[in-house]
Amino acid sequence: MTDGIIDGAQPLLDEIASRLDGDGRTVAVAESLTAGKIASHLGAAPGASTWFAGGVVAYTNETKYSVLNVDRGPVVTSACAGQMADGVAGLLAADVAVAVTGVGGPGPQEGREAGTVFLGGRSGARSLTTELHLEGGPTEVVEAATLHALRMLVDLVRAG
Numbered sequence: 631m632t633d634g635i636i637d638g639a640q641p642l643l644d645e646i647a648s649r650l651d652g653d654g655r656t657v658a659v660a661e662s663l664t665a666g667k668i669a670s671h672l673g674a675a676p677g678a679s680t681w682f683a684g685g686v687v688a689y690t691n692e693t694k695y696s697v698l699n700v701d702r703g704p705v706v707t708s709a710c711a712g713q714m715a716d717g718v719a720g721l722l723a724a725d726v727a728v729a730v731t732g733v734g735g736p737g738p739q740e741g742r743e744a745g746t747v748f749l750g751g752r753s754g755a756r757s758l759t760t761e762l763h764l765e766g767g768p769t770e771v772v773e774a775a776t777l778h779a780l781r782m783l784v785d786l787v788r789a790g
Contacts, residue, residue: 635671636773642780643675649787650681657783658724659685660698660714662705663732663747667776683722688714694731697721705731706740708759711750719752726786727752728779734768744768747775753786 635643650657659668669685672678686697694700698717700710714729728751735744745764751757760782764774 635674636667636776638777639671639780642777642784643671645784646672646780646787647676647678647681649784651677652680655725655787656681656683656723657787658683658718658722658727659779660718660727660729660750661685661687662689662694662714662730663734664730664772664776664779665689667772668728668730668779671776671780683724686718686721704740706733706742706746706748707731708748708750708761711748712752712757712759713750715750715752715757725753726783728783728786730775730779732762732771732775734771736768745771747771747778749775749779749782751782751786753789756786756789758782758786 666687672682688694691705698714700713711729711731715727719727732747733739733742733744747762749760764771
């Protein structure tokens with residue numbers, strides 16, 4: 631990690647910034663497991679003030695339900711990640727959104743093992759979700775989840 635940026639993140643941030651620079655699209659993030667790490671990375675990217683709408687750290691279940699309109703029930707799911715992305719896109723009127731929910735560890739949650747992470751993404755009418763099983767302790771899981779979310783964001787902005 632250099633200057634608070636996770637190793638491997640800078641090229642992703644540079645691509646996101648270059649693709650969004652001047653094209654009018656905005657990006658939003660909804661984070662649970664990563665607790666704002668994705669947003670802090672995006673905020674440090676070149677020209678972020680022109681394309682980064684902001685983010686919501688929805689760490690508690692109730693915040694996911696009440697702020698992001700996630701259905702009540704388990705939150706370590708693909709459905710929750712997708713709803714978080716949809717919710718933050720609507721809340722912040724963003725064109726592109728990514729969301730992350732999961733279990734950092736050290737123990738399980740909702741019957742899911744530590745390292746189980748779900749990503750959700752939205753770009754216009756296109757939506758996608760991904761399930762990951764990451765290795766390491768809580769710090770490593772959060773960093774890996776952040777990188778995966780940034781990669782998803784690159785894919786979404788590339789697709790237009």
